[in-house]
Amino acid sequence: MSDFEPTIIAFVCNWCTFTAADLAGTSRLIYPPNVRLIRMMCTGMVDPKYVIKAILEGADAVLVSGCHPGDCHYINGNLKARRRMKLLKEILPRFGIDEGRVKLTWIGASEGVDFAKTIKEMTAEIKALGPNQVKNAMVL
Numbered sequence: 001m002s003d004f005e006p007t008i009i010a011f012v013c014n015w016c017t018f019t020a021a022d023l024a025g026t027s028r029l030i031y032p033p034n035v036r037l038i039r040m041m042c043t044g045m046v047d048p049k050y051v052i053k054a055i056l057e058g059a060d061a062v063l064v065s066g067c068h069p070g071d072c073h074y075i076n077g078n079l080k081a082r083r084r085m086k087l088l089k090e091i092l093p094r095f096g097i098d099e100g101r102v103k104l105t106w107i108g109a110s111e112g113v114d115f116a117k118t119i120k121e122m123t124a125e126i127k128a129l130g131p132n133q134v135k136n137a138m139v140l
């Protein structure tokens with residue numbers, strides 16, 4: 001199990017977390033290469049179905065990350081995302097999915113260090129959880 005490398009799908013807001021990821025890269029910060037970014041205009045655009053689909057189709061974890069509350073470029077998209085992710089995390093265990101596989105964070109455009117730290121921590125957490133078993137149970 002020690003050679004398990006999780007795949008983390010990250011839905012990131014264009015204005016904040018995507019910019020932070022770019023900053024982490026240009027600052028040459030080191031973080032695990034386990035994350036695949038999907039740039040959205042706002043976390044408010046992340047339909048919970050996207051998260052479930054990512055998990056069913058092989059992701060070991062999903063990160064949703066955007067602007068801090070009060071900084072959303074679409075006023076309250078991040079607050080909508082927070083409500084949706086809270087409800088999603090409540091129903092995931094009913095489908096055999098550990099709620100720890102889904103995470104919501106706020107990472108501002110200037111917080112490249114926080115982005116790298118979040119990816120490091122999340123990779124370690126998902127390594128401890130082990131591979132997503134749901135993807136193997138699904139017959140698509």
Ligand code: FES
Binds near residue numbers: 013041071073074075
């Ligand atoms: S624009 Fe970044 S979360 Fe809404």
